[in-house]
Amino acid sequence: MTAPTHPRTSDELIRAEEPVLAHNYHPLPVVVARAEGAWVEDVEGRRYLDMLAGYSALNFGHRHPALVEAAHRQLDRLTLTSRAFHNDRLAGFAERLAALTGQDMVLPMNTGAEAVESGIKLARKWAYDVKGVPADRATIVVAADNFHGRTTTIVSFSTDETARSGFGPFTPGFRIVPYNDLAALEAAVDETTAAVLIEPIQGEAGVLIPDDGYLAGVRELTRRAGCLFVADEIQSGLGRTGRTLAVEHEGVVPDVVLLGKALGGGIVPVSAVVGRREVLGVLHPGEHGSTFGGNPLAAAVGTAVVELLETGAFQRRAAELGEVLRDGLAALVGRGVVGFRSRGLWAGVDVDPALGTGRAVSERLMREGILAKDTHGSTIRLAPPLTITADELTSALASLEKVLVAGA
Template identity: 75%
Template sequence: MTVTSQRPAAARSSAELIAVEEEKLAHNYHPLPVVVAKAEGSWVEDVEGRRYLDLLAGYSALNFGHGHPVLLDAAHRQLDRVTLTSRAFHNDRLAGFAESLAALTGLDMTLPMNTGAEAVESALKIARKWAYDVKGVAPGRAEIIVAAGNFHGRTTTIVSFSDDPVARTGFEPFTPGFTTVPYNDLSAIEAAIGENTAAVLIEPIQGEAGVLIPDDGYLAGVRELTRRTGTLFIADEIQSGLGRTGATLAVDHESVLPDLLLLGKALGGGIVPVSAVVGRADVMRVLGPGTHGSTFGGNPLAAALGSAVIRLLETGEYQQRAQRLGRILSARLAALVGHGVVEFRSRGLWAGVDIDPRVGTGREVSERLLAAGVLVKDTHGSTIRIAPPLCIEEEDLHLALGALENVLAG
């Protein structure tokens, strides 16, 4: 057999690597034409050595920046010890991770998983099992209420209750058992709740929809309504949680404690996929041996990194940075309204910016910012999302927003 040698990736240009991806990878993404080779903090570098400010942070998976030294140290130390046992055995990192996550969230028990979509799927199973075992819903009749415009992942069940035609079309038949109501509408939830309702699943802030922030009192209202009707409140904080909004959790802004809390993305520090369902003990205990599982869920490396992330959050530093820098972000964006920006929504260090169509599409503005050395990404055609690492320096944030101002001015 003849072995054909290939040049290492580092020796190939961005254009060459993108061409290989086009040929060899499924086309389920439309990335910007930049090939990242190195990263540190809020900065990334492509294979040609050009540097860019990262204002996306891996859709909030990189809340603590690229290569945070505390997180890298935790990973390096654990790599030298043990990385995987499966849940067939105990490991010495998982108990501490579960204890610290309970303390951070104010909830009781954790189901460790890997990806955000796995956490959502797991919560749906828990809610249905609870409905049958505890609430007394007839078998096969459990319903879960979701919000229009939601994004909870891309599995077959999750796209069954998405209203995004790109995510749904061609993946039928869909999983039944879901009722969609308008987001930010308490009366619609109240009207939809019935004797078979197991749970209400809500993003406290809808990220993929363009950082949509509900009215003050909405989350507290969902909590009161679900408690009064004997229904579970599931808060999907996979994007909004872990410091992004200026609080540990987005529900903290209204002092709300859901029955089930979904975490992911930043929980792995941008190093390995880590997600979790955290919930009330009486709800979580509906799961017994064999009812659910994950080979990699709760692995020692993930637990060590998750614990290190929690220790960073326990200092309060990152929540405070998100508040302080978020005020700068909001003020700079407010000055752009009427000057290339139609409107924006922000909370903490997270914003959805609606671009004036006379300036261009969200994709076109993202490409112009790329040329100016700033990375963002578009959503829903006319909107760009801004979510830099929470460790970004103030002068770098101003630099990036100045580039946006220049791009919008043409």
Template identity: 70%
Template sequence: MATAEAHSAPNYHPLPVVVASGEGAWVTDVEGRRYLDMLAGYSALNFGHGNPRLIAAAKAQLDRVTLTSRAFHHDRFAAFCAELAELCGMEMVLPMNTGAEAVETAVKTARKWGYKVKGVPDGKARIVVAADNFHGRTTTIVGFSTDPDARADFGPFTPGFTVVPYGDLAAMEAAVDRDTVAVLLEPIQGEAGVLVPPPGYLAGVRRLTAERGVLFIADEIQSGLGRTGRTFACEHEGVVPDVYVLGKALGGGVVPVSAVVSSREVLGVFRPGEHGSTFGGNPLACAVGLEVLAMLRTGEYQARAASLGEHLHGRLRSLIPTGSVTAVRGRGLWAGVDVSPALGTGRAISERLLAGGLLVKDTHGSTIRLAPPLVITEEDLDWALTRLRETLTA
């Protein structure tokens, strides 16, 4: 740990553990201690560490070709785009690498669509976003963040964004005007503490954007691909956005894979040379992504997240009467737990759980987040929840 901190920029403050290997929902550190991973790489490891199907797909592709750039076609690209579009009920895919790249791509897409299709005057396009959002850490994205840590000392920022309170449909309606090209939202705000919007909010945003000719962009980078018990979190309100922004779990915890998925009308606005990525849609990424899509088509992982999620939330809510927990939020195998501030900060609580063999991540104040791999067993989940109860009520 000391060596890593000596030679890496201090942009992270990791928990004091050095992971050496992982399998399923468990990891082992360099000293041989095992920990149950209740974070799953912020949903990037939905299918667990070292998933045999995904590792096999990656190994097979490694022996063939790993990168061509988009200067040439390769034999995994067409299938990946077609199958991802089908999973989303859409027509076109623009593959990238990281979640932030995908969000930046969605922003560019919305602006170009606004100018070319909607007819917004050049340079006037606006995108409405929600307070407490987390869409990445590029300069443009942090410019419309309301988190002081994300924004401080990184300006000047890109104009063209309007921030409204999350879950406030009236504020959203007031903000959408003739120059608005898109509304960009997380169906559930992960970094903010797994905040679920009020019932009907997403459906209301869908109605509003459809009525006013505005794109609804759903950032499902953390919430999508099985995490909440459905393939997409928007499905809980029967909502289909105009644009999906995907990442994290799409790469199976093996390689970074992200994508923007939409209709031909929307993504068809691009022309060669206007946007791209050297590594976006590379053969290795597509091979792993294809296996992820095959696993999701079975519905097994969505069903596991739904059933185990009910169990998770039931046991977490049972902590509220003890006084150790003040609130529990989330859906599926995803929970934000507000721990009583009297017990310490989220960081301090995470360190105590680490000592007991649990890996979790704190967020603002005394809130911790739980997002175990979807392959976790009920026995392991119960073991984790028992450790959590013992730690918080000691």
């Protein structure tokens, strides 16, 4: 019997996926085979500048040497024990992550959606055990246009019909209010409210940045109402916006912070719920868990990620290069860009709809060697690795200008 042949070209690989992969994604037609830093290479050897960075999972670029080394070291020692036993990497990871985020305790999980689900369970348990909400009456207030994941509970409070349609019946216990509207939030909070769960910056919605004072207002409102402020920093956290956490731009400390994506360094899935001891302390053995959550390999890589952030260098870099990104986008307003929002190395760019959808613009950028992705309508998001250089960033903006001028 002859050995089976395998498709080699991008077109062949894309066609090979069609009959065997569920069609839950609509990726750009590029097949990545290798990557390093801010650059990826496809199977034919074409190079692309990565301006998406795995939706912030690759804040430190592809295959950051310190992170790869930490993974290699741990792979040679121990990868998984489950939480049935202790492992020698977990305590150090938890201690340093808690210190980095200014919190007391850590609940390690794997994916961002798991962190959100864990945060929801935690808030409800706290409401019953500490606040005294009657059994099964706890409510959580969320913002419209949110994106916290796609599990059945999470899509129950999504306002995106693509995420919701066909997946009911939905989980009760959530109240949806407009984002960036403190009056609406205050009206929705009552004695049954366990928590207010929001993204400090709404990424999937188009990098929507709230008004100055909104996050501080949420913090004050939840403090007065005796409920928790849960901040979903899965995309916005760990250096992306020029601070360790996006809430730091307003000097706010939530009761609970949800982390993921960049926490795994682009190597393994790592997420965490970090928060005050009075909140995380309500969990007892058997009430929540994860086979892989807090595994030694994840803890080793997560610790290496925290070490990179402890110096503050990546946060400063994101802030400084964020000015380059902001100025470059400002120069394109009226020249194919009708508006944008940016904070640090993260931007939502609204393209003139006459020039095409966000998907169409992303495809044109791909042909210019730039990888970006649309959000909704004619909006694209830019979130390059924090390791990108000023010259590379300027080059990407020049390619965006070229695409927009050519499409005009």
